[in-house]
Amino acid sequence: MEKVNRLAAENEVLIISKSSCCLCYAVSVLLRDLGVSPMVYELDQDPEGRDMEKALVRLQGCNTPPVPAVFIAGDLVGSTNELMSLHLSGDLNRMLKPYKAVQEN
Numbered sequence: 820m821e822k823v824n825r826l827a828a829e830n831e832v833l834i835i836s837k838s839s840c841c842l843c844y845a846v847s848v849l850l851r852d853l854g855v856s857p858m859v860y861e862l863d864q865d866p867e868g869r870d871m872e873k874a875l876v877r878l879q880g881c882n883t884p885p886v887p888a889v890f891i892a893g894d895l896v897g898s899t900n901e902l903m904s905l906h907l908s909g910d911l912n913r914m915l916k917p918y919k920a921v922q923e924n
Contacts, residue, residue, distance in 0.1 A: 820874040822867060827890040830858040831918045835875060835888040837863045842899045843887040849902070850889075853912060854919035862886065891915065 827833055832850060834857045836843035843859075850857045862868035875885035878895060889896045891914050896902060905911035 820878070823871055823874050823878065823888075826858075826860055827893045827895070830890070831855075831892060832857040832915065833890040834859045835871070835886055835890075836861055837886050839863065840884075840886055846887045846889060846899060846902055849906065850915070853906075853915055855915050856920060857889075891918070 823835070826835070832855050834843065834847055834850070836847070836859050838861045847857060847859055862872055865871065872885055875888050879885055879888070879898070885898070887898055887902075889898070889902050896905065896914070902911065905914065
């Protein structure tokens with residue numbers, strides 16, 4: 820859990836991902852299309868990935884696959900469903916505004 824919290828604190832926008840996950844890729848593309856450059860951390864590339872995955876399951880409080888796990892400003896936003904709901908409501912764009920590469924006028 821400590822590593823997950825540290826990564827979330829160190830990165831403005833973080834996606835904890837698996838390289839073989841198509842939903843992780845879709846979330847990454849969505850965030851890039853919205854103007855941010857998320858840090859993508861691949862669990863399957865880390866020897867501690869299994870432990871981190873278990874920590875994400877505990878953090879999310881469910882037994883569904885824990886990736887993608889999206890953090891904004893150190894806070895867990897959720898996975899694909901939560902992110903898409905925020906996007907459709909317009910709230911995601913507002914949440915990401917401080918982290919966009921080029922600020923909108």
